[in-house]
Amino acid sequence: xxxxxxxxxxxxxxxxxxxxxQRLEYRGYDSAGIVITGKAAAGKxxxxxxxxxxxxxxxxxxxxxxxxxxxxxxxxTRWATHGAPSDENAHPHMDAENKVAVVHNxxxxxxxxxxxxxxxxxxxxxxxxxxxxxxxxIARAQAxxxxxxxxxxxxxxxxxxxxxxxxxxFNDRIVVARNGSPVVLGIGEKEMFxxxxxAALVAHTRQVVTLDDGEMATxxxxxxxxxxxxxxxxxxxxxxxxxxxxxxxxxxxxxxxxKEISEQADAxxxxxxxxxxxxxxxxxxxxxxxxxxxxxxVRRIKILGCGTSYHAGQIGAQLIEELARIPxxxxxxxxxxxRNPVVDPDTLYVAVSQSGETYDxxxxxxxxxxxxxxxxxxxxxVGSAIAREADGGTYVHAGPEVCVxxxxxxxxxxxxxxxxxxxxxxxxxxxxxxGKRIIDGLRRLPEQISEILANEDEIKRLAAEYADAKSxxxxxxxxxxxxxxEASLKLKEVSYIHAEAYPASELKxxxxxxxxxxxxxxxxxxxxxxxxxxxxxxxxIKARSGRILAVAHQVQEKADHTIVVPKNExxxxxxxxxxxxxxxxxxxxxxxGRDIDKPRNLAKSVTVE
Ligand code: M6R
Numbered sequence: 001x002x003x004x005x006x007x008x009x010x011x012x013x014x015x016x017x018x019x020x021x022q023r024l025e026y027r028g029y030d031s032a033g034i035v036i037t038g039k040a041a042a043g044k045x046x047x048x049x050x051x052x053x054x055x056x057x058x059x060x061x062x063x064x065x066x067x068x069x070x071x072x073x074x075x076x077t078r079w080a081t082h083g084a085p086s087d088e089n090a091h092p093h094m095d096a097e098n099k100v101a102v103v104h105n106x107x108x109x110x111x112x113x114x115x116x117x118x119x120x121x122x123x124x125x126x127x128x129x130x131x132x133x134x135x136x137x138i139a140r141a142q143a144x145x146x147x148x149x150x151x152x153x154x155x156x157x158x159x160x161x162x163x164x165x166x167x168x169x170f171n172d173r174i175v176v177a178r179n180g181s182p183v184v185l186g187i188g189e190k191e192m193f194x195x196x197x198x199a200a201l202v203a204h205t206r207q208v209v210t211l212d213d214g215e216m217a218t219x220x221x222x223x224x225x226x227x228x229x230x231x232x233x234x235x236x237x238x239x240x241x242x243x244x245x246x247x248x249x250x251x252x253x254x255x256x257x258x259k260e261i262s263e264q265a266d267a268x269x270x271x272x273x274x275x276x277x278x279x280x281x282x283x284x285x286x287x288x289x290x291x292x293x294x295x296x297x298v299r300r301i302k303i304l305g306c307g308t309s310y311h312a313g314q315i316g317a318q319l320i321e322e323l324a325r326i327p328x329x330x331x332x333x334x335x336x337x338x339r340n341p342v343v344d345p346d347t348l349y350v351a352v353s354q355s356g357e358t359y360d361x362x363x364x365x366x367x368x369x370x371x372x373x374x375x376x377x378x379x380x381x382v383g384s385a386i387a388r389e390a391d392g393g394t395y396v397h398a399g400p401e402v403c404v405x406x407x408x409x410x411x412x413x414x415x416x417x418x419x420x421x422x423x424x425x426x427x428x429x430x431x432x433x434x435g436k437r438i439i440d441g442l443r444r445l446p447e448q449i450s451e452i453l454a455n456e457d458e459i460k461r462l463a464a465e466y467a468d469a470k471s472x473x474x475x476x477x478x479x480x481x482x483x484x485x486e487a488s489l490k491l492k493e494v495s496y497i498h499a500e501a502y503p504a505s506e507l508k509x510x511x512x513x514x515x516x517x518x519x520x521x522x523x524x525x526x527x528x529x530x531x532x533x534x535x536x537x538x539x540x541i542k543a544r545s546g547r548i549l550a551v552a553h554q555v556q557e558k559a560d561h562t563i564v565v566p567k568n569e570x571x572x573x574x575x576x577x578x579x580x581x582x583x584x585x586x587x588x589x590x591x592x593g594r595d596i597d598k599p600r601n602l603a604k605s606v607t608v609e
Contacts, residue, residue: 002091002105002607003027004183005200006074006164006174009191009221014068017075020193020200021057023248026256026402027197028603029077030085032060035092035101036073037171046070048101048168052090071221074164074174074194076103079603082111083128092166093132095139096124099168102138104131105196106160106181107608114156130159138165146170147218147227150177154229160359160608162196174219177229178211181607182357182385185209185217185224187238192219199400203245207238210383242382247400255596256403257494261582262453263399265446267408268575270397271415272442281435282426283419288376289392290348295427298348301328304336304364305352306606308406308489309413313352314482315574316378316417322571323418323425323438334360343371350376350393350420354401354409355605356384365389378416380409394420403597404604405494407582410486411449414575418442441569445576448566452579455563459580462549462561463587466520472497473511473521473546475504477534480524483551483574487522487581493599495589504537512540520547522581526573527553549584551577 003024007016013036021032033052049068053060057077076091083089092101108114111130114137119125123136137153146167154161160180167175176183176194186193186201186208193201194217198208209226211217215234217226226236253259275283301320303313313330320328333351337360349368353361356379365386368375377386377393380401387393398412418438426435466472472491476484481503488501502511504523515521521541525534538548538558550559553567563580567573589596 002079002196003029003077003200004074004103004105004162004164004194004196006176006194006219007191008072008174008219009188010071011191013070013073014064017073018057018061018064019203020195021060021075021077023199023203024077024195024197025057026199026404026597026604027077028404028598029079031055031078031087031090032057032076033078033090033092034060034064034073034075035094035166036068036070037166037168038070046168046171048094048098048166050092050094050101052087052092054085054087054090072166072171072174074101074103074166081107081608082130089127089129091129091131093127093129093135095135097139100135100139101166102131102135103164104134105162105607106179108133108157108161109159110157111159134163138167146173146175147216150175150216151229151231164194172220175216176211176219177216179213180359180362183211185211185219187224190222192221192224194219198241199248199402202241202243202248206241208241209236209238210388212388239383243400248402257405257407257586257596260401260403260408261579261586264408264411264579265449265453267398267412268415268449269446270399271412271419275419276439276442278439280426281432281439283423285394285419285423287392287394290376292427295424297346298326298424299346300344301326301348301350303328303330303350303352304333304361305330306333306358306360308410308486309352309354309358309361311482311486311489312410312413312417313350314485315414315479316350316352316420318479318482319417319421319571320424323421323430324428326424326428333358333364337364337367343368343373345372347373348376349373350378351386351390352378352413353384353386354380354398354406354413356381356386357605357607358386359607359609362386362389378413378420380412402604404599404602405490407490411575411579415442415445418572418575437569438571441572444568445572448568448576449579451566452576453583455580456583459563459583460587462563463584464591465561466549467588467591469497469518469520471519472499473514473519474499474501474524475507475521475537476524477504477530479528479570479574480504480526480534480577483524483578484522486578487585490582490585491588493602494585494596495592495594496600497588504534507537507540512544515541515544515546517545517547520549523548523550523559524577525550525552525556526570526577527567528570528573551580
């Protein structure tokens with residue numbers, strides 16, 4: 001998804017911005033650009049200098065001329081929405097006089113209408129983007145100051161934006177604004193940064209201010225101030241980013257995906273740390289803002305998320321039903337928000353998101369809040385929009401996840417749900433003994449994850465064995481079904497092999513027709529009360545000459561191959577069973593020469609409609 005980075009200070013700005021853009025590459029993009037304020041000469045303001053390129057940041061870097069000096073600038077990575085990826089459509093965009101430059105994340109919904117009006121007034125557009133209307137609106141604004149010009153322009157605009165604006169006549173500042181698309185200020189010593197993601201600035205400062213929707217800011221080299229789009233001053237106290245700049249590095253791995261899969265034992269240790277209360281066999285989740293009496297009043301739990309986070313929410317719903325006996329289910333937030341949902345005051349809504357910025361989830365949360373619902377967030381990125389919008393919640397503490405394909409965040413999110421389920425269960429009817437049993441199981445997870453990861457060579461060998469498949473089936477029952485769905489998503493995202501996920505119980509209701517030697521099945525077979533049922537499903541597949549790779553707690557005779565994973569408590573088994581299949585997807589994609597960290601057509605956080 002698009003990325004913004006900006007700097008004002010004393011340092012040479014172009015290398016800083018290019019480095020910032022490289023740190024945003026993981027979000028997915030198809031073109032990039034940079035604009036800087038050139039040095040002022042003999043009483044004249046410094047002209048804006050711009051370079052743009054379709055393709056990667058390295059292609060932009062190659063186009064930047066040697067003499068490109070300046071100490072203020074903004075830059076962008078674009079993910080095409082309005083208009084194809086091209087040099088012209090890449091951001092920044094400038095007006096005809098080259099005075100105003102804008103980079104923009106988000107979508108301007110009334111862009112066509114504004115474009116028609118501006119064209120009728122004689123404005124010539126140079127790109128097909130929605131963003132360019134904003135440039136011309138700012139350039140034509142009658143207001144005196146840059147802040148007022150931007151404010152005047154934004155008044156005409158409907159839609160979402162994170163914007164940064166440079167103006168040649170106001171070259172001591174960058175003006176930024178946010179509505180539905182993240183903007184983070186980085187506060188340095190006599191220098192200021194702005195970005196759409198802390199990843200772009202954490203190497204330079206860990207002091208940040210996250211803008212709220214409807215907020216703007218003016219950045220000068222030694223000062224910043226924040227205010228609303230209506231003009232009233234707001235208070236912004238910088239907070240410290242908890243993640244080190246090094247957490248964003250590859251750390252000796254060839255890909256972020258491999259690094260992030262490998263980090264899972266530590267990540268799970270982190271989400272458990274300081275939360276277990278052995279005395280009462282429960283856990284403390286400080287930020288829930290839900291006291292015991294309120295928690296007892298909850299009659300239903302509805303979990304909302306997208307993609308992998310939705311799958312983690314499905315496992316979460318099962319954990320909540322099993323441990324707390326509260327009816328719970330998960331639904332894609334992208335569907336929920338469009339079906340005019342009945343919002344029930346006794347239902348607790350839980351929004352799940354790694355990035356905390358996914359627009360569909362955020363919009364669902366905003367709709368729920370508008371209707372008076374209580375919403376908790378289960379989020380990885382501290383201070384992100386969903387975390388801020390929710391009434392309370394818990395962070396999953398997975399650390400930065402850079403690969404577009406989510407792995408460690410899935411695992412940590414499911415563990416966070418296990419903690420929530422245990423907490424709610426112990427407030428209700430879960431016994432001390434069962435609470436202790438789950439806690440002991442949670443404590444075993446990091447070591448068991450390391451055991452699974454130590455089996456990587458064998459999983460790699462198996463990936464090679466199945467890499468010829470054009471299509472794969474993933475099956476599981478009850479606890480195994482969301483694991484199958486997530487594993488199928490992992491495989492298709494990163495290897496582009498078509499994959500289907502079905503409840504094993506549904507096989508004979510249709511998908512069995514697909515089974516033949518060229519369509520292998522991955523079966524999730526936990527050692528629980530459904531073991532025999534799962535074995536029967538494998539039998540049905542074998543009878544149709546289907547190949548089977550089982551993920552199980554013991555070798556499965558019906559399967560051609562079995563990846564054996566350590567057994568935990570039945571309720572916690574899904575946390576472990578997905579991990580070998582992350583490695584399976586990774587090695588399949590690697591063998592096929594795929595772009596592992598940036599699969600085609602995908603973005604790390606989907607902050608637009
Ligand atoms: O940041 P979020 O968890 O809200 O993102 C939701 C999905 O876009 C995300 O999980 C997506 O499905 C990933 N590509 C999965 O690997």
